[in-house]
Amino acid sequence: MKIEEGTIVGINDNGLADVKVGRHSDCMACGACDGAQNIVVQALNPVGAEVGQHVKFEMRETNIVIGAFVCFVMPLLVAAAGVFIGHWIALSQGLNEINLEIAGGIIGFLLGAVGVKLFDRSLSNDANAKPKIVEVLVR
Incomplete structure (x- = not known):
């Protein structure tokens, strides 16, 4: 503590x-x-x-560490996953890889930002x- x-x-x-x-x-x-x-x-x-x-x-120090991870690292990981998913879809459908990787990264980052907002809302209701x-x- x-x-x-x-x-x-x-x-x-x-x-x-x-x-x-x-x-x-x-x-x-x-x-x-x-x-x-x-x-x-x-x-x-x-x-x-x-x-x-x-x-x-x-x-609680664990709350600080978890909050920092969710706010700073998690959106980047989800964006990277979006890039890989965009790459995989482009290869499987024979489409332009770069454009789908960029689109996947942007969509992934936006999903990560929504995840941060949902995490923040869940913490605001948690007394612990x-x-x-x-x-x-x-x-």
Whole structure:
């Protein structure tokens, strides 16, 4: 488990807390965000922390690794599979190989992007995938 600290900036109707977190080395290395100095994370709030309190929360590191794989590697693998399928279809039908490989790659990449969106939706409904506030810090 990875432990982070942040400040609660809001409590949602569904019981999740919006925690403002300063960017750290993992965020700087990724660069996927818009470049803001802070990010806001939705976390489970079993300790009943309130707006303005500084809290510690934990994140499962496996979720970070799986998310990075699904977002960055999986679309490329599906695109490569599309290229091979386009090549195979072109050979079996006697068609232009390059055009079908390109089309297969584009279709594969689009399918991979849809897969990323579906994965994101499934994680948004999974309570085990969300960070969890474990302690309210006194300042």
